[in-house]
Amino acid sequence: MEPRSVPQPKPAGVLLVGAGFIAGAHSAAIAANPRAELVGVVDADAGRAAAFARSQGGIRHGSDLAEALRWEGVDAAIVCTPNDTHAAVGAAVAEAGRHLLIEKPLATTVADAKDLERRFAAAGKVLFAAHTHRAYDYGRAVKETVDAGTIGRPLLVRLAILGGWIWTDWSAWVADPERSGGHALHNGVHLLDLATWWIGDEPVAVRARGRKETATDLRIYDYLEMVLTYANGATAICEMSRGHRPATLSRREVLVVGTDGQLDQDWDGEAALLQAEGGTALVPAAGGDGFAAQLAAWLDAIDGAPPAMPVADAVRAVAMGIAVETSIATGQPVALSGVTA
CATH class of the missing domain: 3.30.360.10 (Dihydrodipicolinate Reductase; domain 2)
Structure with missing residues (x-):
């Protein structure tokens, strides 16, 4: 009798928000992890989003965040935008019901940081700030x-x-x-x-x-x-x-x-x-790449593990x-x- 194949969990579909230089480190971590898949990129600069999409093999791209969060297959987002945008971008991700890994700092004010904490708790989604040195x-x-x-x-x-x-x-x-x-x-x-x-x-x-x-x-x-x-x-x-x-x-x-x-x-x-x-x-x-270890910890938290x-x-x-x-x-x-x- 042929052994029954065990179905593998569907990888988490990740939307990259912001196509600046740090986005490349996050996309490389996604590419190396079978538990995640980069399904699209969105950036306020449509040309930059298109260029980054080409560098990733032609993934979906755009400049409208609200629309991108509704794309098919988007389960989570990694935000690589300037610090002063974190509060608004994070709130949009929470409203869309997606998990979030956001570049540090979480926000530029304590009030905004606590607001994001409340929003994601209410949505039942994982909010994870990218303090990557913890993963190095x-x-x-x-x-x-x-x-x-x-x-x-x-x-x-x-x-x-x-x-x-x-x-x-x-x-x-x-x-x-x-x-x-x-x-x-x-x-x-x-x-x-x-x-x-x-x-x-x-x-x-x-x-x-x-x-x-x-x-x-x-x-x-x-x-x-x-x-x-x-x-x-x-x-x-x-x-x-x-x-x-x-x-x-x-x-x-x-x-x-x-x-x-x-x-x-x-x-x-x-x-x-x-x-x-x-x-x-x-x-x-401990060994390993910091961005890869951080991504794995975020995915673990999405799967129910205590957040690192x-x-x-x-x-x-x-x-x-x-x-x-x-x-x-x-x-x-x-x-x-x-x-x-």
């Missing part, structure tokens, strides 16, 4: 070591991500604080969320400084120093730069000090050096980014409990 090898390796209790309770996180590039040109929306929310909300939020995820406690206050390294007439701070304090007494010191030179520079430094040991990780490898009472050892990275990026964490990340920008503007520490804008 280095981020998962540190988290797994901390959760294993090997270094005890984290007391200090020192995280630096330094780069020498400043986006495409002076007209780029990321350099407009009205559209991006500022560098802390657009890029610094990666570090704020990651350090908080590792520490595993609620941040209570932020103090920050910003500099304009690339040029004095830059409207955002391309260099950030951010210090977070937590309810349990832990501290995170985060340094984020897009203004280092030479322009080709890329560097990351991680130090996590706990009550029973410490973890050091440098850019030259995803593995980390673990120093504890039991001796010194290497902690291997809870919406409440994404809302908190928005509050932390806003707190950093406020602290830079005022020169004073900012309590997270007071961040509502």
